[in-house]
Amino acid sequence: MKQKYKLTIFIIVMLFSHLITQAQFITFEHDGIDRQYLYHEPSNLNENMPLVFVMHGFTGDANSMRSYTEMNQIANQYGFAVCYPRGTFDSDGNRFWNVGYDFHQSETVNDVGFLTDLAEYLQTTHNLNPDYTFATGFSNGGEMCYMLACQAYDTFKAVAPVAGMIIQDILNECDDSPPIPLFEIHGSQDNVTPLTGDPNNNDGWGAYPSIPFTINYFVEKNECTSVDTQTLPNIDNSDGSFVNSSKYLNGINNNEVWYYEVVGGGHDWPGAWGNMDINAGEEAWLFFQNHIDNTLSISSFEDLKNTIRIFPNPTSNVITIETNNPLELKEIILYNTLGVNLNLKSTDGLIDLTSLNTGVYLLSVKTSNGTITKKVVKN
8 A cells, every 4th residue: 555655646746747847838939830948047147148049959859958958057057048949840750940951841840930039039028138149959959050050140149059060052052141150069970960971962861061161161251260279188088089179269250160079979969978078068158158258359359459550561571560559469470371370480570471472361469458360461
């Protein structure tokens, strides 16, 4: 009798927990369809009022995404609001985001429109900052991030796909969109979305370029002029992987493009399974926070640009770097357009370019108030 009583209590608790979980979904009507999402706002929402969308993978769901990413806990720590939107079911009964997979050509749901309208609704109803709305996601959710970067850039200001790729058709239409910051985390042994891409659509998802090609595309699109590479600490030696970090810096509007290659990693969300040296959700947030910091520094960045003169430009031999206030010049580096440091020394603010071929070069000037990059033309 006692065991039967315990079993009854257990069943009641499980049913009650299920009802609580289901009750957390909120309905949002879009294009005549009742869509759903989960929303979490910490009590200590920070002064920038940011919002992060977190999107599940193909056949996944918002609830499991919330669970294994632990983004609620990360949001509580850093003070941002988080939304877990829910994809719809395709004709085979799989929940998905409509990014144009080859086997989804008959699907017509407008997920870009849904996510954009939902973001704007949350910005209004929760008094969130429209300048600091971001998106991250796993696999199919990561691919949705790429689509948002190309088609919903006015709403989503930076994206961080994990184990995602960009369908070639979306990439082909991305050239005319403005650049936004992007951060990809990807396993070198990913057997679902391989680093090498699938340009011939052998796997049936649709043609897509390699991950390095994709990163380079967004680096060039953002006009980043330098790169910082390092191997992150291998904290967990038992996971069979480590992380190489490449951060492309000094782009348009201080934009950055980050790429973490998880060497030995698979089709994973690091921190939940696979690589345990990093937490993908926290890394995504730190990338978004970096963008906020860069945005907030733009006004001072513009002031900095106006205090530094580089002349003559164009030049056939020597350029002079001069400041009109007592800024300390900490470092002066000249790069070619491929981002290679040419190792030309500056003497009293002068650089001799005589040995260089004619063409365009990039001059990075680091001062006590920040760093700027300017184009230099050698004729």
